[in-house]
Amino acid sequence: MTRNHRTARADVRLRLLAALLALGAGAAALVVVILLARDSI
Amino acid sequence: MSRRSRTFMTLLALTAALALPGSAWGHAVLLHTVPSPSGVVNRPPAQVSLTYSEAVEHRFAIVSVTDADGTPRASAPARRSATDPDTLVVPLEQLARGWYLVYWWVISVDGHPVRGAFTFAVGPNPGPAPQFVIPSISETAATPRPLIARWTVFLSLMAAVGLYVLRMLIARPLVRRVQGTELRAVSICFAVTSAIALIATPVYVFLATSEFAQRSVRDIGALVPLIRVSAFGRGYLDLELCLTLFAAAAAISIWLDRPERPQRSIAGLLSVTGALTAAAAALVVPGLAGHAAQVTPRGASVFLDWLHLSAGAVWVGGLVGLLVLWRSLPSARRVAGLVVCVPRFSSVAFVSVLALIGSGIGASILHFPTLASLWQTSYGKALLVKVGLLLAAMGLAAVNRVRTKLRLLAARDRPHLGPPAAVLLRRLVTGEVALVAAAVFGAAVLSSLAPPAKALAEVGNASGRVGPGPVTSVFNRNGYRLELHVNPNRAAVPNSFTIGLSRNGQAVHGADVTVTITMLDMEMGAQAYHLAETRPGLYRHSAPALVMVGHWGITFEIQPPGRQPFTVLLVDHATG
DSSP: OOHHHHHHHHHHHHHHHHHHHHHHHHHHHHHHHHHHHHHHO | OOHHHHHHHHHHHHHHHHHSOOOOOOSOOEEEEESOTTOEESSOOSEEEEEESSOOOGGGOEEEEEETTOOBOBSSOOEEOSSOTTEEEEEBOOOOSEEEEEEEEEEOTTSOEEEEEEEEEESSSOOSOOOOOOOOOOOOSOOHHHHHHHHHHHHHHHHHHHHHHIIIIISTHHHHHSTTOOOHHHHHHHHHHHHHHHHHHHHHHHHHHHHHTTOOTTOHHHHHHHHTTSHHHHHHHHHHHHHHHHHHHHHHHHHHOOTTSSSOOHHHHHHHHHHHHHHHHHHHHHHHTSGGGGSSSHHHHHHHHHHHHHHHHHHHHHHHHHHHHHHHSOGGGHHHHHHHHHHHHHHHHHHHHHHHHHHHHHHHHHHOSSSTHHHHSHHHHHHHHHHHHHHHHHHHHHHIIIIIHHHHHHTTTOGGGHHHHHHHHHHHHHHHHHHHHHHHHHHHHHTTSOOOOGGGGGGGGOSEEEOSSOEEEEEEETTEEEEEEEESOBTTSOEEEEEEEEETTEEOOSOEEEEEEEESSSOOOOEEEEEEEEETTEEEEEEOOOOSSEEEEEEEEEEOTTSOOEEEEEEEEEBO
8 A cells, every 4th residue: 555545545534524523513503403402583 | 416415415315304292392381381371279378389381490580479569579599399390489478368479480491581470369358459560581582692693603603514515515526627626615614604503502501591591601511511401502502513423524524525536536435425415414403392392293293304404504604605616716717717616506506595495484384373373473574574684585596597597508609708707707796695695594583582472363253343442342142242341451361351242232141251361462362251140241350360361262151042153353451
C-alpha cells in the first residue's frame, strides 16, 4: 500500500467519522424535541 | 429536496403528530380560592390561597391583597403550597373588618401572562363593597424589546434553515453546470444567520423572563436561575441546543460536500440527513413552547405550526440565498448561474407557499372560534396584517414565476434578455424578502398575543352589546318580554344581574333563570349563578362576577314553567 493510498483511506475514515457526528447531532436534536414534547404536553 | 429527504421529513412529521397526545389545555385558569370570591368570612383569614388549572411558578407570580384604601395587606410574597403545586398561598397580616381586593398575575406554561381579580370581605357586617382600583400591570407579552428579539430569533432561524436547504439541495448543481462559480457566499451567509440565531435566542429568553418576572434586565443574578423554571424558558433553551446541533451538523455537511461531483458520497448523504433532522427538530420547538401546544388537537396543531415554519423557512432563506448568489456570481456568469438556480428554487418555493397557505388556514381554523374574531380581536387583526403582507409577497413571487423565470430560460437562446431579467429578479426578490420579513414580524406579534377565548364562538349569537356603565336592555323572545339589568356593571365589585320576565303584560312567576358569565378577552373559567325570584316575574342575583375590566359574555338562560327554555346573550364591556 502506497503512502497515497494510506492518506486516501485516512481521509475517507475522517469524512465518515464527521458524517456520523453530523448524523448523531441530528438524532440528539430529535431526542431533545421528543423530551421537550413529553415535558410540555 | 431529494426523494429521500422528503420521505424522511414526512416520516418525522407523522411520528411527531402521533407522539403528541391530544387533549384540552388553555392558559392557567383560576379554579378555586379561599376565601371564595365575593365571600364574607367572619374571622380574618391567615392567608389567601389560589388554586389554578396547572402548576404556576410562584417566582413569576404577583398576588396583591389590598384593602379599600389600596394599602397592601399581604405579609409575604406568594409561595407555592407545600401540599399542592397548583396552589399559590399568600400570608396575610391581621385583617380588620372590611372589603379586600385580591389581584393575581401569573405566567402560563406557554409564557403568556394571565391576570384576574376578586374581592372578599371580613365580617360580620363588612359594609358596602367599595370601588377598588385594579392594579395596572401589562397582561401582554408583546412589549417592544422581547418582540424585536423574538422577531430576530424567528427570522434568523428561518433564514439559516432556508439558506442551508438552498445551498445543499437547490443551488448545488450550479458549481457543476457553470464553470468558475462557487457557493461560498451562500455558506458564509448561512454561518452568519446561524450565529445571529444562536445569539438572539438566549437574549430573547432573557428579555422575556425579565418581563414575566417584572424584574430589571440588569438583575442578571436573579433572572438566570428563573429561565429554566418556566416551560417557556426551557423550550427556548432547548431551541438553542437544537440550533447548536443543527449548525454543527450543517457545517460538517457543507465541509463534506463536493458540489462539483454529480453524485453525493455516503458521508455526504449521512451528514445532510443529520443536519436536516436537526433543522426539523429546531423548527418544532417554537410550536411546542407556544400557542400550538395549547390548542386541541395538539398533535395536529404542533404539526401545522412546524409545517408553516418549515415552509416559511425554505421560502425566506431561499430568497435571501438568491440575493446572495446574485451579488456573489461574477457578472459574466450571473445570468447563466441564475438560469440554473431560479427555476429549481421557483418550483420549491411554489410548493412551500402552498404548504404555508394550507398550514396557515388549518392553524387558523384550530385557533379561531369564529370568523368574526379575525377582525374583533387583537390576535385576529395581527393575523390579517400578516396575511396581507404574505399575499403581497406572493404577488411578487407570482411575477417572478411567470415572467422573470421564463425570461431567464429564454435567455439561453436570446442572451440579450438575460441582464434585464436578472435586474428585475433582484428587485422583485428584494421586495419579497422585505415583505416576508415584515410578515415574520407579524408572526412574532401574533405569537406574543393571547389567542381569542373559545367563548367568542358564541358572541355571533349575541342579542346586544352593552356597557360600559349600568345596563338596561329590553328584548322580546318566544312571546316573552325580558327586561335585563346589570348594575353598576363595574369590575371587581358586586353587580346585580336582574331580569324582569313578563308575557302579555303579566309577570311570569316560577321560571328557572340562570346567568352564565364568561370572560371574552382571555380564557378563564365560566361562572354560573341561579337568579332568585325576589318578587313575581323579577329574578335577581348579586355577585362580583365581573372580576376584571374587559369584555364579558353574559348569558341569561330562561326556563319558563312548562315552556321551552331560551337564552339571551349580552356582550358587556365592564370598566373599573
